[in-house]
Amino acid sequence: MDVPYGPSSDPRRRPQPCVYLKFGADQRFFERGLDEVDVVVHGRHSHEQQPHSYLRGRLILTRRVPAITLDSRNEKALFWNPAGASLEQALAALGMPNASVGVIGGTEVFGIFLDRYDVFYLSRVPDVRLPGGRPVFPEVPSRTPEEVLASHGLERGPRQVLDPAKGLVVVSWQRSSKPD
DSSP, X not given: OOEEEOOOSOTTSOOOOXXXXXXXXXXXXXXXXXXXXXXXXXXXXXOOOOTTGGGSEEEEEOSSSSSEEEOTTOTTEEEEOTTTSOHHHHXXXXXXXXXXXXXXXXXXXXXXXXXXXXXXXXXXXXXXXXXXXXXXXXXXXXXXXXXXXXXXXXXXXXXXXXXXXXXXXXXXXXXXXXXX
């Protein structure tokens, strides 16, 4: 899990050096999950640098394009503006209309998909707080990530301990199977 502490989106704050906390067990969980998807979705400032990254399609969210544009640096990637094209249109443009999708952030990207997740994996380490860090969802810190997920129809699943020594756990939040 990368927990960033660094530049804030608040222009009144002075930039801070960016520091990342990495937990090996969480990184391995993350990489295994990415190996199960066809397309990774993320913002312009998020990265995916795992051993199998080159195998996956990629949608990079940005407001700098009207709808969908090729990424000249990566033949498997498109820049996508959700205000100009649907996810289905972006996946079709990528040539993968039935792809399984993994969303890896950042804050706004996670927020855009709140009503579409089948499952969201939320990692936690007790007592880790990074003042000025980037929240997982736009509604945080006024609401907890758990409250945000529940308010979007996701239900808390089992808790899995990834690193007992550090107290690192992951909880899968799954879309309710109850009829509306």
